[in-house]
Amino acid sequence: MLSIEHIREHPNEVREALKTRGEDDSITEILELDTAIRSAITERDNLNAERNRVSKELGQARSQGQGVSE
Incomplete structure:
Protein backbone atom coordinates (compact mmCIF):
# COMPACT_ATOMS: atom_id res chain seq x y z
CA MET A 1 0.00 0.00 0.00
CA LEU A 2 1.24 3.47 -0.85
CA SER A 3 1.29 6.26 1.67
CA ILE A 4 -0.68 9.39 0.88
CA GLU A 5 2.56 11.35 1.19
CA HIS A 6 4.11 9.30 -1.62
CA ILE A 7 1.04 9.77 -3.81
CA ARG A 8 1.05 13.50 -3.07
CA GLU A 9 4.75 13.88 -3.89
CA HIS A 10 4.84 11.57 -6.94
CA PRO A 11 1.39 11.51 -8.58
CA ASN A 12 2.68 10.95 -12.11
CA GLU A 13 4.90 8.08 -11.03
CA VAL A 14 1.96 6.44 -9.27
CA ARG A 15 -0.30 6.97 -12.31
CA GLU A 16 2.25 5.29 -14.58
CA ALA A 17 2.63 2.37 -12.18
CA LEU A 18 -1.15 1.91 -12.10
CA LYS A 19 -1.34 1.99 -15.91
CA THR A 20 1.41 -0.62 -16.13
CA ARG A 21 -0.59 -2.89 -13.83
CA GLY A 22 -3.85 -2.26 -15.69
CA GLU A 23 -5.47 -0.59 -12.69
CA ASP A 24 -7.90 2.35 -12.65
CA ASP A 25 -6.32 5.76 -12.42
CA SER A 26 -8.09 7.23 -9.40
CA ILE A 27 -5.12 9.36 -8.33
CA THR A 28 -6.87 12.62 -9.22
CA GLU A 29 -9.83 11.73 -7.02
CA ILE A 30 -7.53 10.60 -4.21
CA LEU A 31 -5.61 13.89 -4.36
CA GLU A 32 -8.85 15.92 -4.41
CA LEU A 33 -10.14 14.05 -1.36
CA ASP A 34 -6.79 14.49 0.38
CA THR A 35 -6.94 18.24 -0.27
CA ALA A 36 -10.48 18.40 1.11
CA ILE A 37 -9.49 16.45 4.22
CA ARG A 38 -6.45 18.64 4.84
CA SER A 39 -8.58 21.75 4.40
CA ALA A 40 -11.17 20.45 6.87
CA ILE A 41 -8.44 19.62 9.38
CA THR A 42 -7.01 23.13 9.06
CA GLU A 43 -10.46 24.65 9.55
CA ARG A 53 -8.77 31.89 22.91
CA VAL A 54 -12.35 32.82 23.84
CA SER A 55 -12.38 30.37 26.75
CA LYS A 56 -9.17 31.88 28.08
CA GLU A 57 -10.62 35.39 27.82
CA LEU A 58 -13.78 34.28 29.64
CA GLY A 59 -11.73 32.69 32.40
CA GLN A 60 -9.67 35.84 32.82
CA ALA A 61 -12.80 38.01 32.90
CA ARG A 62 -14.41 35.78 35.54
CA SER A 63 -11.27 35.79 37.68
CA GLN A 64 -11.23 39.59 37.57
CA GLY A 65 -14.85 39.70 38.73
CA GLN A 66 -16.25 40.97 35.47
CA GLY A 67 -19.72 39.82 34.50
CA VAL A 68 -19.82 37.38 31.65
CA SER A 69 -22.96 36.80 29.61
CA GLU A 70 -23.31 33.69 27.49
Missing part, protein backbone atom coordinates in the same frame (compact mmCIF):
# COMPACT_ATOMS: atom_id res chain seq x y z
CA ARG A 44 -11.05 22.43 12.60
CA ASP A 45 -7.71 23.46 14.08
CA ASN A 46 -8.49 27.15 13.49
CA LEU A 47 -11.89 26.79 15.16
CA ASN A 48 -10.34 24.97 18.13
CA ALA A 49 -7.76 27.74 18.50
CA GLU A 50 -10.51 30.37 18.43
CA ARG A 51 -12.54 28.44 21.02
CA ASN A 52 -9.48 28.17 23.27
